[in-house]
Amino acid sequence: MKTKTPYPVAACSLALKVASVDGLTRLIPAGRFEAPRGALAGSGPWFLGAAAAQSIIQRAAARSTDIVIDYEHQTLLTEQNGEPAPASGWIDRTSLQWRDDGLYGRIDWKARAQAAIDADEYRYLSPVFPYDPKTGDVLDLLHVGLTNNPAIDTAIPALAAARLGSGTYDPTREEDTVDREKLIKLLGLSADATDEQIAEAINKLKTTADGAEQAIAAAQDAATVAATKAAKPDMGQFVPLAVFQEQGTQLAALRAGSDVAQLDALIEEGLKDGRIPGKATADWLREQGVAACKAHLKDAPPVAALRGSQTTDTRKPDDADKKGDKLSEPELAVCRATGISPADYRKHNPVEE
Known part of the structure; x- marks a missing residue:
């Protein structure tokens, strides 16, 4: 088994209107980036490259829910203020793409949020993400806030870490994850199997299942043809x-x-x-x-x-x-x-x- 390594959580800010291209919106910038007005202690700089982005894309696609965009990071504040955390939009988890200038995704804005953006009442997106404290590499995209106050200048990073428990991010933890140990046993893998080995086993299982479905369909078709040929016609319905x-x-x-x-x-x-x-x-x-x-x-x-x-x-x-x-x-x-x-x-x- 891999040891669970805790990672800190941070948030940054992106100008919304300049980040949208071809129906997709930039969610995390590429390369080295920092907070707009200087990183807080222990909060950067961060780095996102193509390899790490592909890992984030695969992790998002494996989830069963899309990535929420709330208002002013209310998802993190709801336990403190008791207020609901409605979605201002949703990021299609299967739409994430890596481009030269960052990680992009397709956003489905809700009517109220779209009207506020069009009226310039909201300007920024603030993604919440865990990162490696040694390298600054971004590891995942947890959720995003629609805000006018760059999140890094507030207590958002601490709130994000606290909400995840013990003030750190567990890379093996998913909002809607399955039990890793049980999955490994079901796949017949060794206890220390890597993510790549698990993915390969799942793909093989899917290929086998697809082949079985095709074989069953072919057998059913053949049985239907054979039954039709074997059936004796009712001669009372015909004349010589x-x-x-x-x-x-x-x-x-x-x-x-x-x-x-x-x-x-x-x-x-x-x-x-x-x-x-x-x-x-x-x-x-x-x-x-x-x-x-x-x-x-x-x-x-x-x-x-x-x-x-x-x-x-x-x-x-x-x-x-x-x-x-x-x-x-x-x-x-x-x-x-x-x-x-x-x-x-x-x-x-x-x-x-």
């Missing part, structure tokens, strides 16, 4: 293919018979009222089908002279000496109505001897 095809043939025949009967009726009607001038036109319309016949009857005007028998000779007596080639007025009217030339009309409707 030959019966189905026979029914289709019969239906097509019924439809064809219905069309023929309808076409015969339409042609008979057209012959009676003169909209169909003769047998040739009737035969042509029969070949075109029901739709073409209906369209013809719709547009062709009835011809009174052609009603009744289509073989009645309506020519004048003096037409007989012209070998029957001249059309009568009713016949010419039919040609005009149907667009048939007189020659074609006579060709398909010769004068009976």
Whole structure:
């Protein structure tokens, strides 16, 4: 087991409006930094580098709660003054990023705090963090205060240390931590396992669990397919293919018979009222089908002279000496109505001897 090394706790101050870039806000500056108006005894300078920042990022991501931003460090003062410590905002624990000028995170400001910041009623962020007293290295980010009074100039560091118990910070202590010894036993590691070994064992366990889930899902899919193939269909819900095809043939025949009967009726009607001038036109319309016949009857005007028998000779007596080639007025009217030339009309409707 690692020995628990106590570390002091401090707080610094950052100008809020100049610390926000690309939706992220700087929470702790990079490199060597001190309090704005000089460090108090035993309170700095501090140092934050890329390696330490990565450790802070991993520690934050492993927590189950986001990092609170309160008003004027009320989280530390609540036991003294009995007042509540509402959040002015929350830092998304999974959003921490290391950049060249410091540790950044995404803040979700509450409406009241955002309005106060926009109105310039609050200007500074004051992160509370433990540090190594020998090197000044920052070890963690505990919480942050929205303030106008740089925290290092107050008793905040002492309050922070006192709240954590025995005036020091325990690096193995988490607000929502699990029992380290029990975790090591569950993972089958030795009692002196390092954080890296624990993380590696957890990752292996997660990989194994993911593989098991995929195998179970694949087995379930295969079982579903096999069950579907093995299931016997209810034959009462089906008919033989030959019966189905026979029914289709019969239906097509019924439809064809219905069309023929309808076409015969339409042609008979057209012959009676003169909209169909003769047998040739009737035969042509029969070949075109029901739709073409209906369209013809719709547009062709009835011809009174052609009603009744289509073989009645309506020519004048003096037409007989012209070998029957001249059309009568009713016949010419039919040609005009149907667009048939007189020659074609006579060709398909010769004068009976």
